[in-house]
Amino acid sequence: MYKPFSDGKAIALMVLPAVAFVLFAMVAPVFLSVYYGMTDWSGMGAMEYIGPANFREILFKDATFWRSLLNALWLAIVTIFFQNPLALLVCIMLLHSKKNSEKSERVFRTIYFIPAVISVVVTTRLWVHVFNPTYGLLNRFLSLIGLGAFKIDWLSNPRTALWSVILIVIWQGFGWAILFYYAGLVNIPKELQEAARIDGASGLKLYTKVILPLMTPVIRSTVIIALISCLKQMETVYLSTNGGPGDTTQFLANYLYLKAFVYGQYGYGCALSVIFVVVCVAGTVLLNALTQRDVGEF
Amino acid sequence: MVNGASLGLKAWNGPRRTGTWPRLKRYLLYTVLTLLAMGQLFPLIWLLDYSLLKSGDLFGTEFLKLPNPPQWSNYLKAWTDGLILPYFINSVIITGSTVILTVLAAFMLAFACSRMQWKLSKAVYGFVMLGMMIPIHATLLPNFQLFARLGMLDTYWSLIIPYVAFNLPFSTLVFTGFLQTVPRALEESALIDGCTIWGAMFRIVAPITKPAIVTVSVMTFVSAWNEFIMANTYLSSDRCRTLPFSVIKFIGYYTADYATQFACMMLVALPILVVYAFLNRYITEGVTMGALRG
Incomplete structure (x- = not known):
């Protein structure tokens, strides 16, 4: 008898396009990186096989590599301990304001997400102008409030460059954080909140004892997404400081790009790519395993 | 006549739903939400404003400047x-x-x-x-x-x-x-x-x-x-x-x-x-x- 749901030819045709795209544009390059990573090669001309020497150099001698990871960690810390809690708080405030006026609440949410939909090229270049020492919005604001003495070249000063870059990323990513937490809060069943209220939980207690514990899965996945995207940061850095001054704002993705296309160390760049993939995969798996805790069905 | 209610003191002992405190909370709520909205939007408004001005205007002292007339030629x-x-x-x-x-x-x-x-x-x-x-x-x-x-x-x-x-x-x-x-x-x-x-x-x-x-x-x-x-x-x-x-x-x-x-x-x-x-x-x-x- 013909069983349409186990028709091998049909299944193959359905699966093939997706698998082909993934194999060609994601899996093949990872294996190619491993191969190129074991060579001393400028990207053109002769290629010399040198084994795992590149990897050894990155892990044990390359200070910029570790600096890049440290910068990602700073970005992650600011995201998780400043941007995310602020976003969650704002979402709670939004839901409170909803009782007052649904329309204004929707307008606020729409506005918060606007920076997130605009191309990172536009937003980053915009911020480069905002940080400009002569005509930038930020220095003008400092003059206005009488802090003119603190006017500096934000993106070229080694002490402020990283924080300036972090500010841009936090600003653009804020809309996403709002979106995640808002979706999580809305998904908490109304009955649970009502029941808690009847049981006498009110105000702050309602949030700390009922809402926050129920939000744990959402907070967990949002924090993991945030951490991984901090590791993957490149565009903002590339378009504002390109890692400088020195390597104070260097990130892994920008660093491997620079190595390959500016310094002509293609093999070394590929070795960095491999380590990059390993860090991302290990990070995701580890974070998922560490934070896995059941909050029960609701 | 001045009494406690008209000074807004009623809320502290009266019912919580209608007094000054909830209204104050509401103002506070909207102030914070509006400030954040401005933070998210202001750089873009600045961009829009100066895209309609002359290049030299950027070096003035104003935060924003009314484009008069708007420089559509930009x-x-x-x-x-x-x-x-x-x-x-x-x-x-x-x-x-x-x-x-x-x-x-x-x-x-x-x-x-x-x-x-x-x-x-x-x-x-x-x-x-x-x-x-x-x-x-x-x-x-x-x-x-x-x-x-x-x-x-x-x-x-x-x-x-x-x-x-x-x-x-x-x-x-x-x-x-x-x-x-x-x-x-x-x-x-x-x-x-x-x-x-x-x-x-x-x-x-x-x-x-x-x-x-x-x-x-x-x-x-x-x-x-x-x-x-x-x-x-x-x-x-x-x-x-x-x-x-x-x-x-x-x-x-x-x-x-x-x-x-x-x-x-x-x-x-x-x-x-x-x-x-x-x-x-x-x-x-x-x-x-x-x-x-x-």
Whole structure:
């Protein structure tokens, strides 16, 4: 008898396009990186096989590599301990304001997400102008409030460059954080909140004892997404400081790009790519395993 | 006569619902929300304002300045010098193809993995989902070499193929989640009525899956439309360059012509803002359907 749901030819045709795209544009390059990573090669001309020497150099001698990871960690810390809690708080405030006026609440949410939909090229270049020492919005604001003495070249000063870059990323990513937490809060069943209220939980207690514990899965996945995207940061850095001054704002993705296309160390760049993939995969798996805790069905 | 109530003291001992305290709380609430909205919007308003002024105005002392008259010529110059139109057309071609191919490939994969019966179903699904962990930037260097060998550099395909690949895992996740809510009886009865499996998939199931199709399309559209780093790596001429490159064109060349630069940034931001104004509901839904379930 013909069983349409186990028709091998049909299944193959359905699966093939997706698998082909993934194999060609994601899996093949990872294996190619491993191969190129074991060579001393400028990207053109002769290629010399040198084994795992590149990897050894990155892990044990390359200070910029570790600096890049440290910068990602700073970005992650600011995201998780400043941007995310602020976003969650704002979402709670939004839901409170909803009782007052649904329309204004929707307008606020729409506005918060606007920076997130605009191309990172536009937003980053915009911020480069905002940080400009002569005509930038930020220095003008400092003059206005009488802090003119603190006017500096934000993106070229080694002490402020990283924080300036972090500010841009936090600003653009804020809309996403709002979106995640808002979706999580809305998904908490109304009955649970009502029941808690009847049981006498009110105000702050309602949030700390009922809402926050129920939000744990959402907070967990949002924090993991945030951490991984901090590791993957490149565009903002590339378009504002390109890692400088020195390597104070260097990130892994920008660093491997620079190595390959500016310094002509293609093999070394590929070795960095491999380590990059390993860090991302290990990070995701580890974070998922560490934070896995059941909050029960609701 | 002055009494406690008119001074707003009533709230401290009266009922909490109508007094000053809740009103104060409400003001506080709206003040914070408005301040944040300004923080998110003000740089963009600044951009809009100075894109309508003369370049020299940027060095004045004002925060914002009424453009009188608005310098629309900035926009005209940005339009021609920034190659807005050719880049826009390239963006439409690349993003359009990416959306269509992503929806097709992800829908078929999700259908095969949630409806068809075969041994490797779970393995193949897991394999594609692993793709979510691979960072785009780690594929830039090897793909550059791969595409160079295949003569694909500086073509539409050098962007469409990786764009589809990187949007597939999330899109498949959304479709699989949605298909779980569609009853199997539908395609089973269609098959009994003589429909082929392809007919059941595209004519019966696909129309019901429309909300997921819209969500996947919008999410893929936003990511492909704004993508820059792969385009910057794989494209080397104006032939295929996408809209964000208009902004790049002004870095270095016209360093003194700030007004035109600002106008160009506004023009590049405009299409996506229009799309967002109409479709922002689906972005919210996309997040709810996909990311939080994963």
